Amino acid sequence: MHGTRRLIVLSGPSGVGKSTVVADLRRRHPEVWLSVSATTRRPRPGETDGVEYHFTDGDQFDKLVASDELLEWAEFAGNRYGTPRQPVLERLDADVPTLLEIDLQGARQVRQAMPEARLVFLAPPSWDELVRRLVGRGTESPEVIERRLAAAKVELAAESEFDMTLVNTSVEDVVRELLALMNVS
Ligand code: 5GP
Numbered sequence: 001m002h003g004t005r006r007l008i009v010l011s012g013p014s015g016v017g018k019s020t021v022v023a024d025l026r027r028r029h030p031e032v033w034l035s036v037s038a039t040t041r042r043p044r045p046g047e048t049d050g051v052e053y054h055f056t057d058g059d060q061f062d063k064l065v066a067s068d069e070l071l072e073w074a075e076f077a078g079n080r081y082g083t084p085r086q087p088v089l090e091r092l093d094a095d096v097p098t099l100l101e102i103d104l105q106g107a108r109q110v111r112q113a114m115p116e117a118r119l120v121f122l123a124p125p126s127w128d129e130l131v132r133r134l135v136g137r138g139t140e141s142p143e144v145i146e147r148r149l150a151a152a153k154v155e156l157a158a159e160s161e162f163d164m165t166l167v168n169t170s171v172e173d174v175v176r177e178l179l180a181l182m183n184v185s
Helices: 018-028 058-066 085-093 104-113 127-136 142-156 171-181
Strands: 007-011 037-039 053-055 070-076 079-084 098-101 118-123 164-167
Touching (some): 007 104, 007 171, 018 098, 037 058, 058 070, 058 079, 070 104, 079 085, 079 104, 085 098, 104 118, 118 171, 127 142, 164 171
Parallel strands (some): 007 118, 037 053, 118 164
Antiparallel strands (some): 037 079, 070 079
């Protein structure tokens, strides 16, 4: 039995600000461990292999899936993303507060695999605000933005599946609530 109560899964639509929240949380509390996912998406400017993601090609990703090395994985807006299992189990065994920042399909798989994990839904203050953030990021083509907005509609409809919702009106407030949930002070 792993200390799965230490596991927080943060999910919510693309553009809602999950990465900003997570970056701020870790700046304040580096002792919280954030899982680094594998992805077939190409790096954005400024992203480094092994930091934001382990960037892989399709063949490497196939191998991770075939050898059951991923705790969960999903296809999102044309790319695949997955959580390496072993590092997560090691942290939970050591009772380290552990954070996954993953999409809705992944959150559902974690719920199945680890029912004690706590699933947190990060919601935008409004739909218009989500569109504004996703477009304003300026890193994606119009086609990719369309796909992500379509995915966001599906994700927003699944909010009730989560243990709790935090509305991202202020990064500071969301971080404070997450830390309280993790018993980190
Ligand atoms: P992005 O391409 O913007 O970095 O991430 C796209 C989506 O994939 C986000 O909703 C992000 O939370 C999700 N994601 C990142 N890593 C994983 C993962 O390991 N598994 C799953 N299921 N989703 C992930």
